[in-house]
Amino acid sequence: MCRLRLLFLPLLLALFAVAAGAEPLALDRSWSGHTINAQMQAFADGSGLRPSAGVLGHADLFVEPARAGAGLGGTAHWMRLQLRRSATERGQAWWLVVEPLNLFDLRVYRRAGDGGWQELQSGERVPFAAGREREWRQFAFRLPDDGEAVTELYLRAQDPGGASFPVALWHEDDLRRHERIGELLLGAMYGALLALSAYNLFLALSLRDRAYGWYVATTLSLGLFLVHLHGHLAQWLWRDQAWLTSAGRVLIPSVWGFALAGFVMAFFQTRRHLPRLHKVLLGVQALYVVCFVARLAGLHGPSAQLLTIFPMFCVPLVFAVAILRLRQGLEPARYFLIGYGTVLLGTLLFLLRIAGALEPSTLTELALPVAATLETLIFSLALAARIKQLDRSSQAAFVDELTGLPNRRALEQRFAELAARDQPFTLLALDLDRFKPVNDSFGHHEGDEVLRVLARRMQACIRGDDLVARVGGDEFVLLLAPGSGEAAVSSVVNRLLTAARETVHLGERRHQLSASVGLARFPSQGRSLAELSRHADMALYEAKQSGRDCWRAAVRAV
Template sequence: MRQACSCPASRAGPWGFARLSSGGATMTRKGVVRVAGPWSVASPGLSPTADLSMFKGFSFLSGLAGLMAWPGRRALAGLLWLLMAWSPGQASPLRLVHLPEGQSLTGQVEVLVDPDGRADLAAVRASQSFTQPLQVLRTPGDDQVLWLRVQVQQTEPQGDWLLLFPSTAMHDLVFHGPFNQAGEALAAPVHTGLSQAFDSRPLGSERYAQRLRLPAPGIYTVYLRVQTNTAKTLNLQIWDTARYLASRPQKLLFDGLCYGVLLALMLYSLALVRGWHDRSSLYYVLAGLGAFLTLATYNGHTAHYLWPGSPWWIERSYVLAPALWVGFSALFGGAFLSEGASSRWRWLELVKLGLLMCAVAIGFGGMVGWMELAQNILEASAVAGVLLLSGLAFLLGRKGFQPAFWYLGGRLVLFGSVVLTVVISRGWLNQPFWLANGLQIGVCAEAVVFALALSARVRELQVQRAELRIHAEQMAQVAATDPLTGLANRHGLEQAAAGLLARPGQQAVLMIDLDRFKPINDSLGHEVGDRVLVEVAARLRRAVREADVVARLGGDEFVVLLAQVLDLAQLEALATRLVQAVSQPMVLGDARVQVGVSVGVALPPGDGRALKDLMLAADQAMYRAKRQGSGFAFAVR
């Protein structure tokens, strides 16, 4: 039974690869490439293999080619065509076997190009122009329509299988079949893809899958109409349905663990933002959000859970989420690495600005529907951003900014995981788990390394702040200290008094002036005079308690601020002890000198509450003691 397909016609976008006609190149039966005319000639009807010249090539090359002029794109297409080998004719059916990771269809898929996108299923089934590529398929994008034919052979009495696209990002996809050897369709067509709501996907799977219920042994054929507006790698697989459904919870669990790592690191960085008001940590959080949305989009979870009924958002999230990631990653890299530059580094600013402009262009292209252009800019800017920022990080690390090496490590971890994923997607290695999860493993690893980089940077900031605090304390101590005696100066006394005089209890202020100091200073010189002042300061310091404050106001004037006085008798005993201690003779080298001392005592609140008032009252009492020769005197209330 033949069924017609009413799928939309393709449209040629201005930024895609040039479409090749069947006259552009042909393949002989011996596999020799024959070039037969201009590369861009278009012809109606179905084309066998010419357009498949653009299936090969890395994402970066295709992205670069999308930005090249038309001649450059034609040349790149021709180069990739010459690098390929094809096997014409009918493919041997794939014998279905039960494997834990499914069966790869690489080398088993036959391809037919539909240049104008109008071919129906009947014409496709009747076509003899299918060609079988020997390696992994890659669609050219630009809304090109391809028909794929897969033949499988079942040897068991019956089977339940899934034809699976590992990708979640196909613009338009129609499954036809399976057809038995009599040409009868065993299932209705399934129309799905990014252009459709999420509930169009069979089994509710994030990845596109067609269920093949095969009732008897034999050969069965499936046709797929594929239309993409960006270049895609097609790694088709056949799974046992039961095995696939059993593996889905494990995949969801792994995805959840990766999301949890990203969210935990984002919360940790939010704490750094709150505690340190750090721009780098803020941009790290926003870049992590972009990475989270990108992974969730590539895994099909945003389509499944955020906007399942909106094909517009489903398709555009594949470029809008990465645009956020690219932009905020550029801001994070710029802010993080700028800490290691002594001044605004012109190259760093230029790289950051260029990546931000690319992110804006990607977002704009996605919003207006220029998906291939947006994808090309995304791929080129991602590679360029990694290389340029890694190079700048290496240079800063060589200059002594050690956190730059952590940043470089994070970039290289992600880059390595992407390269390995590309290698596996090309069929050069057989690692299905890494193919399905390599990108998010790399993203999580990069996020962890970047978190370590932020921690290293925070440690440096903590060291710098501690050094600044110690330096500030030292400067404050210098500003409050008499350089000759090491006692507090007037500023230090005022600072100490602000706290002591506000405490409960009885304090006291003692003004001290030396007698016979000036003749010693004049006759023996300033050096001896200074030594006398240092000795007097030491004797005063030994005579009082640790909590009391001893200060030198200048010249031979000193002040003692007592933190706590029990009674007047104790205060009189202390004043007497101070007079006796200072009056003891001093032996300073060859000189033997002796000074006297006069002490005035003031008590708050009777003699005043402020330090200024108490010092004035104590000063008057000190001059009275000097006149009377009594050694000390209390202020007159």
């Protein structure tokens, strides 16, 4: 047994050495801008409480390749890097850059002059200037130049709301160019979001449409979240207030989620069309308020974790609302689905990067701001299409679908306008004679065509301020504007009778009809539409009794 142990011990030690003592990274210019997590070794401290002295220098703990993220939880993720500069890179300025979307606690350990370890504290838990060695929104640290010797570094990343720690090496010249391009692209996206917000705020104030107000709130909170997410709020506004940087990652998206739920309710008019889902959306808003308050109370971990879980419930809910409203006939819901799907894809890449399932890259870093900008633009188009459809629907509510003439609602509205002037005007009740046989002999389709022809003729008989409305099968009501003397009224009525007598040609078929008209005057025969119509109907009945194809005026005054 003792001999077996002696035989296996060197083998075990050799395997251990392979795992713990991988070849140092050979640093040359080709590594500039590349993620090196796969070239690092990892150790996960599940408790998150292990002191640094129990990790630093203990290469035997690091037996797995490092990842760029590790999802939710309080685990402290340690990474070990060994590198040796090539001859051409000795004396050159290099940077170790950690580019997370969020990271609460980041610590970097470098060899100090006395052989010990120098700790650099960074992340959202420390102020901006104190946590960086470079004036930049990302976490950048100078890479020691140890000449031909091997450089050894350790990183510790911890975030209960989703640890993301992509590590890259950058040459000074390449990093400076990378900074300029990134700031330019992000600035363009921020500007686009701000411009769309300003434009739609003007529309919100002009149209007094709640959907536009919620859209502006959603866009501004989303833009603020992106500015925070990419480190610019900490760099520009909160340099000395670390708690705002840390709290902002929960507070700002909570406001965004609250505003988005409000926009969904206003855009789709869920209170009226989807009352049950409307209550669910109100519940979603309440949950975002709870998340907001929890973070203000100092519950960083639970609130960040809840915020990460919310999309699993909210995304299917919003899609369900959009699809149901589309099936109910709201065509702008198509725009909404495209826009929401776009930002969902960007958010998915964002969450996968946080969870460590995707390696960091320019695509995954800019996926959310690009998607958010496109979503905001598409939502703006959706709002414009919604206004047009609502306008068409509003106009359709006052139009007779068959003839295109104003309907009873339009008649009531016009009567109220004329009555408010308190000037005399005339109401005509017109009924077609011998129309029923057309329907009975040729069918309702034929009758509909006859009505369309006669409606166009009647429309041609009136003046610009007059109105002719279809109020029933073959029943029409006309309002002749104030200022119409007896001669003018008589002229209009006679034109109507003549138009009704003219033969209606439909293909080879000819239909001969006529009309009977009853006339009543405002205010002598009534001040309400019902009262005036009753007197006009009585006069119409007299015209029918007198042989049809004629008109009679109401004579009894009120």
